[in-house]
Amino acid sequence: MPSRVEDYEVLYTIGSGSYGKCQKIRRKVDGKVLVWKELDYGTMSESEKQMLVSEVNLLRELKHPNIVRYYDRIIDRTNTTLYIVMEYCEGGDLASLISKCTKERQYLEEDFILRVFAQLALALKDCHKRSDGGHTVLHRDLKPANIFLDAKRNIKLGDFGLARILHHDTSFAKTFVGTPYYMSPEQMNRMSYNEKSDIWSLGCLLYELCALSPPFTAYNQKELAEKIRIGKFRRIPYRYSEDLNLIITKMLNLKDYLRPSIEEILQHSLLVDWVIEEQSRISEKRVRRSAEQERVQPLDPVPNELRLKEQQLLVREKALKEREERLEQREKELCVRERLAEDKLSRAENLMKNFNLLKEQRFYGGGGLENGLGMRANRRPLEALLDWQNL
Numbered sequence: 470m471p472s473r474v475e476d477y478e479v480l481y482t483i484g485s486g487s488y489g490k491c492q493k494i495r496r497k498v499d500g501k502v503l504v505w506k507e508l509d510y511g512t513m514s515e516s517e518k519q520m521l522v523s524e525v526n527l528l529r530e531l532k533h534p535n536i537v538r539y540y541d542r543i544i545d546r547t548n549t550t551l552y553i554v555m556e557y558c559e560g561g562d563l564a565s566l567i568s569k570c571t572k573e574r575q576y577l578e579e580d581f582i583l584r585v586f587a588q589l590a591l592a593l594k595d596c597h598k599r600s601d602g603g604h605t606v607l608h609r610d611l612k613p614a615n616i617f618l619d620a621k622r623n624i625k626l627g628d629f630g631l632a633r634i635l636h637h638d639t640s641f642a643k644t645f646v647g648t649p650y651y652m653s654p655e656q657m658n659r660m661s662y663n664e665k666s667d668i669w670s671l672g673c674l675l676y677e678l679c680a681l682s683p684p685f686t687a688y689n690q691k692e693l694a695e696k697i698r699i700g701k702f703r704r705i706p707y708r709y710s711e712d713l714n715l716i717i718t719k720m721l722n723l724k725d726y727l728r729p730s731i732e733e734i735l736q737h738s739l740l741v742d743w744v745i746e747e748q749s750r751i752s753e754k755r756v757r758r759s760a761e762q763e764r765v766q767p768l769d770p771v772p773n774e775l776r777l778k779e780q781q782l783l784v785r786e787k788a789l790k791e792r793e794e795r796l797e798q799r800e801k802e803l804c805v806r807e808r809l810a811e812d813k814l815s816r817a818e819n820l821m822k823n824f825n826l827l828k829e830q831r832f833y834g835g836g837g838l839e840n841g842l843g844m845r846a847n848r849r850p851l852e853a854l855l856d857w858q859n860l
Contacts, residue, residue: 479493531596537558539556576708610628611671657697668734680706
């Protein structure tokens, strides 16, 4: 049976705009607190209606712990109103958090920023490289106001109203959408763009978490567009590590093909431990949910508990194995470099030794050296010099 408006109790309005309202609600059947977006589609154009339908369909497909969860939709045809029921994030959004830090003149801790980074990267990976085999999804409007926090300060990526689905790896979006502060240069130049545009926006968002202001600011859109096209910005505050500064700088490269992919970001040494921790947490949550479903008619709780621990161990073992493989590869590369350096040093020492020996022979031998060795004595120093230059 389809859900009805009467199945929910409105607690209060969180926000409102030209599109409608966002309200905190309670589901009457079980008391679960949720949120719904109340949208009046009667005044919308056909293109806006199509965008709305796309958002609802997309939300139903995206299922990831770091993406705001979709629960239901209710269509009130009498009042031409659509209600999209979603997960409630009691921690607010990152825009409010940044505003609070600015007022209190207090920076965020780097550990918190890295945790946000890891969780957002995992959420974007699920969009860019769909685990269910679906098409690539560009968010196209990554900004602090669209990133929410739950009660445990876990990140939830939301508001896919401007998202676009790419049906092929070679597809490029061309629509001019998004929030200007976080727009990529290719969007500003009205050029084709792909998932690397989301990487730029993610870089802008991380920069703002560190500096408490976007990397590019201006009094009007024309000036902002020019600053983005030039691509110059100040370093993040020096209280943050050079590694964090470097990865943000790479993400804000004017050339999209030089920006790291979401996979490269997740494999970065700065995030490896955070990603392992997040993946382990996600796996544990899924196993726990599966165990709770099986507990409806429990036969023996011990095997379920053992299975949970076994799966947790397998996840950690896999993560450690991948990390060991990466370390082994680095060690091999270092060994090869060290061997080459030693070979060069050995050749240089031998050449210098031979060269010095020949100089001594010429010094003490005088003309006799030329008479006794012929032209060979004259050639060897030159050959030695040539070999030295070829090192």
